[in-house]
Amino acid sequence: MRATLIYGAGDVRVEKVPDPVLREPTDAVVRVLRSCICGSDLWPYKSMPVSESMPVAERGQRIGHEFLGVVEDVGTDVSGLKTGDVVVAPFVWADNTCDFCLEGLQTSCRHGGLWGAPGVDGGQGEAVRVPQAEGTLVKLPVDEDSALLPSLLTLSDVFPTGHHCAVSAGVNPSTTVTVIGDGAVGLCAVLSAKRLGAERIILMGRHSDRTDLGREFGATDVVAERGKEGIEKVRELTGGDGTHTVLECVGLKPAIETAFEVARAGGVVSRVGAPQYPEVPAGFGVFMSNITLTGGVAPARAYIDELLLDILDGTVQPGRVFDRTIGLDEVPDGYRAMDAREALKVLIRP
């Protein structure tokens, strides 16, 4: 079969790889119906060092952590799943039974891990061996050709990530919200904040096609300015105070700096952008304002059951973040397009 491998910065290839087979009795094999490219895939695409010391043939790493598909085979220890089931996988696999999982923190599962890690398949391919399949996969009550597949695919990562950001921040009808970043996660954070009842949602982003979708998702104000000017604008919009919650959906230092500057005293900065910085600017001023920093990698599995219902009944359409659909062979160009901001989020039909 074919799958996507990354060899280094800017070097993504679609290649023939062995078909996945069951290795553990807790495995399943899933034929991928839809996958996609994540903003976080762009970090290695931008900066992954090439391992010169390794033979080229060994350098490639499987990549992709968002997929839904059809169960093709299940191990003997897997209950509740059978060949033909349509399923979605969260972006971290987990047994869903350990103490962390039971607390809703499947990203810290004692027997889980990341897609694309050594010995583990990535999602951007024709099929995937799924470890801990019973804990990881969630059955979807739809057919292979459902029009809902794009929105259901967002359950892998981008929608629960936006939701995690909003829930961790404590967004509710009485909290004002600033969302930093108009990428797919930022837009899903807007959607999630709206879904949790927020009435005032300020979206900071400068790509009008994206912020336009943000408005449709629930943003009440858009601030295109960045840095100092952007901070002043948000403060202006909030009587000088900033917002109760700030959803940081970028991961770069200027974004987290801005986040603390637009947070109201006693408020919460919640971050889901994978930090590309070692330290957080949360010194004396943040301390004196009692601003909390929360969030982190989203335990998507904890949220899928709840969010799924809203997709099935049409309450939300997070799949609207996909603005380009490609085949597997076009994946390298999909990376290029997302990196160049030609595409917001790229859907893959293998």
Place this chain on the structure above:
Amino acid sequence: MRATLIYGAGDVRVEKVPDPVLREPTDAVVRVLRSCICGSDLWPYKSMPVSESMPVAERGQRIGHEFLGVVEDVGTDVSGLKTGDVVVAPFVWADNTCDFCLEGLQTSCRHGGLWGAPGVDGGQGEAVRVPQAEGTLVKLPVDEDSALLPSLLTLSDVFPTGHHCAVSAGVNPSTTVTVIGDGAVGLCAVLSAKRLGAERIILMGRHSDRTDLGREFGATDVVAERGKEGIEKVRELTGGDGTHTVLECVGLKPAIETAFEVARAGGVVSRVGAPQYPEVPAGFGVFMSNITLTGGVAPARAYIDELLLDILDGTVQPGRVFDRTIGLDEVPDGYRAMDAREALKVLIRP
């Protein structure tokens, strides 16, 4: 009257100053019965630059932010207080009616401020002009010679600060706790965690006289090691995981670094040590573990009513943190003794 002024690092003097008088109709004047020296007073004592450009006579700043005393005079806009009332003041004065105050964040009061700021008295003196007296002062149902005065004085700062640390962290009977720092705040954090029902409280501190008191306050384990060894020790005590909550009561970079290293995934680091660092080491690893950073300057006023009851009925005795009592003239030596760690916390009887 006499009051304490700080002129620069290591230079604390007790001098004659004008008697306080009502300036605003919202003021009161309080004769001080008890005051004390705070760990945070030691920051300027260690490092306050001397303003060489200023005439010496103008360099002194009033200092001290913890006091209880007797009301001597009240402004025309002050209700509920009268001459002779015994009262305690929180370490930030506030109107207790603005939106922040009503949310329990009196440290961000729109009309409040700090003791010892320009034009505002400090607490280490014979008397204090109290701005926003009605919102700031809390009446104490005791006499001037009550044996409870030391514990009641801790309501100014150190007890509510420990409590804020524990409450913000979400300490409850099912959370394990690490307290970093065996100063008076750390010990009050132990007391507060115990009061909130925590059953496992690990105290990190290396002064056995202090950690002994910590054990009496509720610590179940003491870790004297610091840095890497201390982290390993706490992890060892918790099956490798760390604790659900970490109460950081120091304010130095190594302490906040340790805090994140001993926090369990999904846990909370709560800090009340005034940060002597500009940035928090909360990058990718902390993000992947979904560890929250919370806490900040404690809105003592929000907690006094509740904590007072437990002091009055003898449930807690936070006044045990005072291990030395001095007169006002001995204040410079009190600073020296606390800075040299000869004294844990110094009580002043002006």
